[in-house]
Amino acid sequence: MFDKFRNNFPLTDEKWNEYIGCFNRIEVPAKTTLLEEGEISKKLFVIEKGCIRVWFNHNGKDLTSQFFFENQSVSSIESFIKKFPSPVFIETIEPSILWWIHKEDVDTILEEVKEIPELRDRLIDMLFQRTFDYMKHFFSFIKDTPAQRYQSLIEEKPQIVQRVPQHYIASYLGVTTVHLSRIKSKLLQK
Amino acid sequence: MFDKFRNNFPLTDEKWNEYIGCFNRIEVPAKTTLLEEGEISKKLFVIEKGCIRVWFNHNGKDLTSQFFFENQSVSSIESFIKKFPSPVFIETIEPSILWWIHKEDVDTILEEVKEIPELRDRLIDMLFQRTFDYMKHFFSFIKDTPAQRYQSLIEEKPQIVQRVPQHYIASYLGVTTVHLSRIKSKLLQK
DNA sequence: TTCATTTAATAACAAATGTTATCGCCTGCC
DNA sequence: GGCAGGCGATAACATTTGTTATTAAATGAA
Numbered sequence: 001m002f003d004k005f006r007n008n009f010p011l012t013d014e015k016w017n018e019y020i021g022c023f024n025r026i027e028v029p030a031k032t033t034l035l036e037e038g039e040i041s042k043k044l045f046v047i048e049k050g051c052i053r054v055w056f057n058h059n060g061k062d063l064t065s066q067f068f069f070e071n072q073s074v075s076s077i078e079s080f081i082k083k084f085p086s087p088v089f090i091e092t093i094e095p096s097i098l099w100w101i102h103k104e105d106v107d108t109i110l111e112e113v114k115e116i117p118e119l120r121d122r123l124i125d126m127l128f129q130r131t132f133d134y135m136k137h138f139f140s141f142i143k144d145t146p147a148q149r150y151q152s153l154i155e156e157k158p159q160i161v162q163r164v165p166q167h168y169i170a171s172y173l174g175v176t177t178v179h180l181s182r183i184k185s186k187l188l189q190k
Numbered sequence: 191m192f193d194k195f196r197n198n199f200p201l202t203d204e205k206w207n208e209y210i211g212c213f214n215r216i217e218v219p220a221k222t223t224l225l226e227e228g229e230i231s232k233k234l235f236v237i238e239k240g241c242i243r244v245w246f247n248h249n250g251k252d253l254t255s256q257f258f259f260e261n262q263s264v265s266s267i268e269s270f271i272k273k274f275p276s277p278v279f280i281e282t283i284e285p286s287i288l289w290w291i292h293k294e295d296v297d298t299i300l301e302e303v304k305e306i307p308e309l310r311d312r313l314i315d316m317l318f319q320r321t322f323d324y325m326k327h328f329f330s331f332i333k334d335t336p337a338q339r340y341q342s343l344i345e346e347k348p349q350i351v352q353r354v355p356q357h358y359i360a361s362y363l364g365v366t367t368v369h370l371s372r373i374k375s376k377l378l379q380k
Numbered sequence: 381t382t383c384a385t386t387t388a389a390t391a392a393c394a395a396a397t398g399t400t401a402t403c404g405c406c407t408g409c410c
Numbered sequence: 411g412g413c414a415g416g417c418g419a420t421a422a423c424a425t426t427t428g429t430t431a432t433t434a435a436a437t438g439a440a
Contacts (some may be wrong), residue, residue, distance in 0.1 A: 058333040065332065078322060120304075127317050132268060134324040141331040142255065142364050143248040146427085166388065174332050179427055181389055336397085356418065369397055371419055 001025075001048050001099060010118055022105040027097050034074075034098075035090040041079035043100045047072055050096025051163055055171075056088045063171045067093075067160050077130075093164060146175045147183045191215075191238050191289060200308055212295040217287050224264075224288075225280040231269035233290045237262055240286025241353055245361075246278045253361045257283075257350050267320070283354060336365045337373045 002020050009016065023046070028034075035041055037056065045052070052074050054066040065088065068074045079086035080103060113119045140149050150173055154161050160169060170180040192210050199206065213236070218224075225231055227246065235242070242264050244256040255278065258264045269276035270293060303309045330339050340363055344351050350359060360370040 056329075056333075061333075063332050065329065077318075078325075081318060114310075124314065124317070127314070127321070128267075128271060131317070131321040131324060134321060134328055135268075138324060138328040138331070139246075139255065141328070142253050142361065143246075143251075165386090167386095171332065176428055177388075178390085178429080182427085185389075355416090357416095366398055367418075368399080368420085372397085375419075 001046075010116060015112075019109055022101050022109070023099040024101070025097065025099050027095070028092055029095050030092055032092045032096075033089060034092065035076055035079075035086055035088070037087065037089050038085045039079075040083055041076045041086050042103045044073055044075045044080060044103070044106055045090075046099045046101075047074065048097040048099060050098070051093045051159075052090060052096065053093050053164070053168055054088050054090050055168075061171070064168045065172070067157075067164060067168075067172070069159050069163075093168070141174060146173050146179065147186070149173050150180065150183050151187075191236075200306060205302075209299050212299070213289040213291050215287065215289050217285070218282055219285050220282055222282045222286075223279060224282065225266055225269075225276055225278070227277065227279050228275045229269075230273055231266045231276050232293045233265070234270060234293070234296055235264045235280075236289045236291075237264065238287040238289060240288070241283045241349075242280060242286065243283055243354070243358055244278050244280050245358075251361070254358045255362070257347075257354060257358075257362070259349050259353075283358070331364060336363050336369065337376070339363050340370065340373050341377070 002023070006016065011019070025048075034043075034045060034052070047068060047070050049070060051070075052068045053064050054068075054074070054076070055062055055064045057063075074090060076086040076088050076090060078084050110123075113123075140152065144152070150169075153169070153173070160172075166180060167177045170177045173180065175183075192213070196206065201209070215238075224233075224235060224242070237258060237260050239260060242258045243254050244258075244264070244266070245252055245254040247253070264280060266276040266278050266280060268274050300313070303313075330342065334342070340359075343359070343363070350362075356370060357367045360367045363370065365373070
């Protein structure tokens with residue numbers, strides 16, 4: 001699972017193996033809850049196979065805010081980093097193969113790895129990237145119609161459209177399932 | 191301007207004065223453009239007095255994405271950090287007193303300051319905070335109606351409602367000026 | 381397989397929001 | 411003080427989106 005990343009990291013083999021050894025492999029069915037709302041997140045997940053969504057409950061409605069696929073890492077970032085109760089649920093969509101690591105191990109690794117400027121810069125870069133992604137998604141809510149957001153989704157994140165049930169996509173785009181259905185049928189007419 | 195922050199930073203007086211000396215004070219009227227779309231941002235601004243908005247043009251519409259007030263720092267973050275052409279304009283709303291610093295000076299300071307773990311951690315913390323703010327604002331677009339978003343704005347960021355012209359607030363909330371007017375008059379009826 | 385459950389499409393109607401136009405009030409400027 | 415232009419309220423109408431209900435298709439479990 002992790003071998004393909006090996007040459008991206010300027011570490012001794014010894015250190016590398018020590019870090020990799022902290023990860024645990026699990027296989028879980030679809031609709032498995034990995035983190036409950038209110039819980040303090042103690043695990044970071046990496047997806048080997050499958051797909052995960054982050055969602056929250058608002059007045060009884062199930063609202064999805066993010067999707068994750070193979071090779072992405074997933075956590076409730078506020079909860080994991082700041083030890084706040086998680087505002088969100090994390091749940092598998094498909095049967096999945098995951099690797100998880102304890103927060104304590106992540107902290108230890110980060111503490112050691114900070115001394116390596118290349119890695120430190122890459123971590124800061126990842127943080128920025130996450131922020132930019134949020135900004136981009138957020139902008140689309142100010143400037144685009146739901147139909148345009150769906151069109152962008154098809155173009156930019158086809159995995160979501162192909163692998164995720166439609167009612168999750170609807171709330172992700174900020175519309176009802178009925179309206180997403182209408183958007184799709186209008187697209188087909190053209 | 192910066193004296194009130196002095197005791198927050200574990201630096202020698204000499205270093206502190208060197209860093210503060212990099213800032214330049216300017217006074218500008220309302221509606222002054224500080225950064226054009228497409229330009230690469232080379233300045234970071236700190237607001238001593240006044241108020242600033244970040245906006246972009248979408249199909250001829252003026253869409254505001256952020257507001258900033260006293261003691262906040264402002265830049266087109268993607269452009270300033272990554273040297274991309276800025277996707278946004280930055281403009282004063284009120285006549286303002288600003289302090290600006292060159293990107294090169296920021297880079298130099300950051301390079302030196304990274305060696306101080308307290309500061310480094312605080313910088314990373316600020317990055318996270320920015321991300322959390324975006325996430326929160328973004329969530330409100332999925333879960334709340336425009337009327338609810340306006341209500342939250344009154345409660346959580348009263349400065350915006352008090353000091354910013356209404357047509358800027360409208361696009362910030364993702365509605366037309368006409369609809370924001372309706373929202374306000376409905377609130378008064380209750 | 382069969383049956384129950386989940387998921388998606390559609391229709392009819394209701395509510396929210398956008399568009400265009402008009403009016404009045406300020407504010408800054410001469 | 412008077413005037414022009416910017417700003418905000420409101421009305422009438424158009425369009426978009428939500429709600430509820432129904433049906434059909436797909437999926438999963440026994």
